[in-house]
Amino acid sequence: MESKTTHPVQDGGKINKMMALNLLMGAIGVYLWWTIYRVLPDLSKWLTYDLLPIKQGSHLGSSVEFFLYDTPKVMMLLFLVVFGVGILRSFFTPEKTRAFLSGKSEFAGNVFAALLGIVTPFCSCSAVPLFIGFVTAGVPLGVTFSFLIAAPMVNEIALGLLYGLLGWKVAAIYMGTGLFIAISAGWVIGRLKLENHIEDWVTQANAANLTMEEEKLTWNDRFVYGWDAVKEIIGRVWIYVILGIAVGAGIHGFVPEGVMASIMGKESWWSVPLSVVIGVPMYSNAAGVIPVVEALLGKGAALGSVLAFMMSVIALSLPEMVILRKVLKPKLIAVFVGVVASGILFVGYLFNMIL
Amino acid sequence: MEIKVLGPGCAKCKKTEKLVQEVIKENGVDANVEKVSDMMQIASYGVFGTPSVIVDGDVKCTGKVPKKDDIKGWLLK
Secondary structure, eight states: OTTOOSSOGGGHHHHHHHHHHHHHHHHHHHHHHHHHHHHHHHHHHIIIIIISOOOTTSHHHHHHHHHHHHHHHHHHHHHHHHHHHHHHHTTOOHHHHHHHHTTOOHHHHHHHHHHHHHHSOOOGGGHHHHHHHHHHTTOOHHHHHHHHHHHHHSOHHHHHHHHHHHOHHHHHHHHHHHHHHHHHHHHHHHHTTOGGGBOHHHHHOOOOOOOOOOOOOOHHHHHHHHHHHHHHHHHHHHHHHHHHHHHHHHHHHHSOTTHHHHHHSSSSTTHHHHHHHHHTTOOOOHHHHHHHHHHHHHTTOOHHHHHHHHHHHHHOOHHHHHHHTTTBOHHHHHHHHHHHHHHHHHHHHHHHHHO | OEEEEEOSSOHHHHHHHHHHHHHHHHHTOOOEEEEEOOHHHHHHTTOOSSSEEEETTEEEEESSOOOHHHHHHHHOO
């Protein structure tokens, strides 16, 4: 694309200078980030009990401390993760992903599609054009689904928040099981041979074969890309994060210990399906749901039930079904929901059993 | 000049259209902007990331909100 001429090659010296400046700023930024991050627990205690007239050990105190600790912590972690993933994503485009997937065999295709779903920049509102683009280019239907399931479910916001609030183990479990569901659900859909349940106009669509010149990105461009991602994503989700943490703080301070154990505990067999049934009609993003999940876990909810709840909120949503209805016949949508929900149930029961 | 902004109507698509309009106004470009939100029509351009910007039949960018300077580059040759 001719547009990327902001850093012409003859300006090599200038780029190196900018690069050095960026690195220096980056190093100072990381140092400041780490210093602030380390004092957050003490700072939130000081704000709650010394600055505000709240008694230590009270319900209100524990809610306010939870809120004042989690909000800056989550924002700082999101900042770091979104910036990092933004830079990673500048190496991928939907076009490259499609070209890579179109020649792959079924099982390997599902695995690659799920992995690429995490790193390919993709906004859920372009699910339909992307679906058409993949299918008409000869990417198998099941492989396309693996991509479409993994892309919203395993994302940088979910991973960043889970890591920050619940630790790296839960984040890794979520990522692993999310990929497992995307791969296996896509594979099952591929095996069922449902290609004739795609709306006819899609397969007849005479999509122009678009060839665009690949952009040459410098490292400077990639930093700008990461920075844009931070502005865009945090600008969009900060309100959900704060609302989610506020709800979580309320649960943390006022709901008695162990009350969730009877509803979302591992002893009751129906807790996993109930979590999915509640989760599907809820439409929120990872940013809003994870602080609530953190508080639920603290009150005795089982990890499997909570994972199932979280995944069904993020991966299966009614608005998405409505959008997909434009390209899929009802039976294929039903199969899609059924297969993904089964995968989520399986993960929920598995973790309630082994943990 | 015929400009088409493709997108189903999400926040990014609206922002793209607004930026294109701004560039046209600020530079007095003689151009016709059309917002395409129909999925079938979007698909027929062969793009699968939205928002996309098409100037006189050429796809200039897909899958992201372009920078204002980029839009200027396409419109003021």
